[in-house]
Amino acid sequence: MxxxxxxxxxxxxxxxxxxxxxxxxxxxxxxxxxxxxxxxxxxxxxxxxxxxDDDSFWMKAYLNLVSFIFRYTWVALLILWQMIRYKRRYTRFI
Incomplete structure (x- = not known):
């Protein structure tokens, strides 16, 4: 096969x-x-x-870690940006 x-x-x-x-x-x-x-x-x-396969195994694990950090860093930044944006919007009326 x-x-x-x-x-x-x-x-x-x-x-x-x-x-x-x-x-x-x-x-x-x-x-x-x-x-x-x-x-x-x-x-x-x-x-x-x-x-x-140490070379391939650890390189793939490293790339997955970098991808994970990059992906969730953007999510965290987006949430933070939304929080700042909404805080500004609501504090204008106070």
Whole structure:
């Protein structure tokens, strides 16, 4: 399947599973239990091996943090601006 879509992967070390090479974070898990509830399958796994691309993982986390701060700084400034604007509007009549 991965070859059909040209997705780069390698075989896992501990479990016979594919590990995507472009993933920021990946786990190899041994299936401990599974249950079907209606049309959902719940699978419980025990982590056997982890992989992390430190350069990409931390850069993406940094960019998400910067985006979060930037987004909510603008929201805070907008709220502050609205408060100042309404205060001016209402203090003119006092």
């Amino acid at each position: 991965f070859q059909h879509f040209e997705i780069a992967y390698e075989d896992g070390i501990s479990v016979d599973v594919p590990v995507l090479l472009d993933a920021y974070l990946a786990y190899e898990c041994k299936v401990v239990d599974s249950h079907t509830y209606g049309d959902h399958d719940w699978i419980v796994g025990e982590i056997q091996q982890t992989y992390r």
